Amino acid sequence: MKQQNPKPLTEPHAKVSLKPFPILSPVPVVLVSCGGTRPGEKANLITIAWAGTVCSEPPMLSISVRPERHSYELIHASGEFVVNVPSVHQARVTDWCGVVSGRDEDKFSKTGLTPGKSLVVRPPIVQECPLNIECKVRKTVPLGSHVMFVAEIVAVQASKGLMMHSSRLALEQAGLIAYAHGHYYSLGHQIDHFGFSVRKAAKPRPGRVQIPPRKGRRY
Ligand SMILES: Cc1cc2nc3c(=O)[nH]c(=O)nc-3n(C[C@H](O)[C@H](O)[C@H](O)COP(=O)(O)O)c2cc1C
16 A cells, blocks of 8 residues: 655655665666677667766776676677667656567667767767766676676767857766656756755855865866
């Protein structure tokens, strides 16, 4: 039976204990293109939710792939892949690429997605996705069910329509998708931007701790 929240979640509330499981939410859901690097080999697409940024300098990300996936062998052999960040318009094909194998289907031709030219790596980008992140594997870390590929970001392509002045990328207009506990969501309203909590020098109030403003955006 579905429990209703007895209290608004802005207040301290009762908890239940759950077994440990990979529930960090939301996470990105991405279309990873790989393969097509050896004679006669077709490029493939795999849907990945276990992906994340892991380093700023050098720019790095990781994806975790089960060794039994067709894509695992392709990435392992070439040491290269592209993380294509889908928009809501690619939600259906993103799900589909996560339930069929490249051993059985040519996912590019079946989905109608366009393989585009990568700048540095050999697997193609997905031309329809707003953001394409080209990666070279630097470390392969067996973890258990999944093997984590830790990779350096060697090139990035973004849809021209998202480029504002100078280097500002209007990702809020890209219709990005989040994934939480088996469900896909489009992103909602923007709350504010990095550092907004310290933007204005608030008047000191008795009993309130003043947090000093931070400079720059360094994670
Ligand atoms: C939303 C979603 C997220 C997924 N995330 C992962 C993941 O992080 N790692 C993984 O190995 N498989 C993941 N999968 C499963 C693979 O995408 C799926 O097994 C796919 O068919 C493998 O394709 P391949 O055999 O062509 O490589 C996910 C599937 C879906 C639908």
